[in-house]
Amino acid sequence: MNNVKTLEKITYKQPTMLFDQFDPREDKILRIIDNDGEVINKELMPDLDDEILIKSYKSMLFARTVDQMAVSYQRQGRMYTYPPILGQEAIQIAAGLIIREDDWLAPAFREMAIMLAKGVTPKEIFLYYMGNEQGSKFSKANHVLPICVPIGSQLLHATGIGYSINYQHKDEVVFTYVGDGGTSEGDFSEALNFAGVWKVPVIYTIQNNQYAISVSVKNQTKSVNLAVKSLAFGIPGIKVDGNDFFAMYAAYKEAFDYARAGNGAILIEALTYRKGAHTTSDDPSKYRTKEEELEWDKTDPLVRLKKYMDKNGIWVENEEALIEEYKLEVDKQFTEAENFTPYPLDDIFQYMYVDMPDVLKRQKTDYEQFQNWKESRK
């Protein structure tokens, strides 16, 4: 046994300073501001000017408005099942600051804020959850894949896109997301394993929001954390306070530079809390306590960033009026989605294939004949 070495610290040559400092095996967590908005890690504080902070705060506020109104529309029966992102805004808006137009986004289904940052419109998001796939045909967002519901399966698409980027020598980076539950899927391991071997420019983010529907992350894995899983695949991983906007920005900035420079893939575990339900069909009171929720409320990413800004004299003018303005805008887009052209029969068939088989044409014609018959009886 004397040739079995103890695990040595893996050193990732620049520019992964942060990833070296916060070894997930020691369960270290990257955190820059505390719950009161105090800077607790000055030397890691990213250099972001006031304007960018205000813009980011507003983006988080806008995403939160869209999210809360979506839940409300669903409650009013004007929209179907919707998965809220409440509490996870900092992760996605921090990434949104970094992701460029040609960079790729392979989302799961709780990534509405970064989708907005990429140029997806609230109208498109609403349209989708009203039950129209046209909402996934993003008119203004480049290189965004539609939401992917089968857990973890999107990670492999990101890996493949990463291969394409290398192969075509493009200056692009892929951002992809999975939840804590998704890390138990085979596709998670396969995606990271292929990513390591292929050295792809992909940033894999685990939004560890503590629950996979009702199952706590404690029952999901025996690993000390989720970031540590990256080490098995030979890629850097880091655990970050996902409700700390600055920590998320710092981690993403470094991950982005690392991936873009051709060093390969990287894994970020963003520790957060799903403040809302899994979806509008879920009732979290069945599996978690009010006390726990209140405890996590103290870490709310918007409140924390706001506290920091207040302390440092960075003001968002007239926030209440701003929220009203956002509500009007969101409602306008919701109304547009409600008034979207009725779903044509053609849409069921025409996108199944580029080259549509005759059998689909026949099935459509059969149905049209039935419709005509029905019409004639009115």
Add this chain to the structure above:
Amino acid sequence: MSVMTIVQAINNALDIKLEEDKTVVIYGEDTGKEGGVFRVTEGLQKKYGVERVFDSPLAESAIVGAGLGMALSGLRPVVELQFDGFTYPAFNQIISNVSRMHNRSRGMYNVPMVIRFPYGGGINALEHHSESPEALYAHIPGIKVVIPSTPHDAKGLLIAAIESDDPVIFMEPKRIYRAIKQEVADEKFSIPLGKAKVLNEGTDVTVVAFGAMIRECQKAIVMAKEAGISVELIDLRTIYPIDKETIAESIKKTGRFVIVAEAPESFSVGAELMAIANEEAFLYLEAPPKRIMGFDTIVPLAKGEPMYMITPDRIFYEIERTVKF
């Protein structure tokens, strides 16, 4: 023209597409250095480099899922899964993502990818190496399923599959990979997907088959001819979309219908062909259509396999019964 086996014809098709289209990449388990366990991709890595023809880690879901990512971002991946019975770990990616991305994105993304794998029994193999899962894949909306039966067709259909903007599952009859040799044009040609081929014109009975069963049917036709029965043999070539017209026209002409396929009979391509006979040629049938297919069992290991595999004499036996009905 060159004399080629199916293996050589597929290799030739891949070679042509790699040569003319820089977006084509090939990978799978052992597909790089070794050229695949059946040597289908032999020599291609040497010719086109490790970025275009390579070995991937061993994980079928990732081979297909990553291939989808490549297809969405400008490449035309042709991925190989090693055996029919090893395709199932990739099933979720195929049924949940590959087949749906075009529809899910409302046409924003195309999925020009080919998933190749050897299929079928008759080679005394281990478990999981003799299966015919074409119906599993043909049942999935959004993909096309192709099975060649000759070197010529293998080349032309594979080129069409690679050039298709829809995802194609390309199943290769491993039993006849090297058993058939044929003159195949050296230059590029393609055979349209979705078109069956009448291999033998006849008047008494229509026989529909595909893949390795074509050769068995051809032997049965010789026996039938000696017995004075004229058989029309149709090679499906594409399982989905299935060529209803060619099949229905033939049944209308002969009034009798026999289906030959290796896969388990229930809920099979044979069942679909039965439906076509009923829907398109009901009033022309002079005898009940007959399926000669695999049992609803696991393909037995070598000692039991000869009873499972469909032989020319069994095909002839059923042809004669159908004609004499």
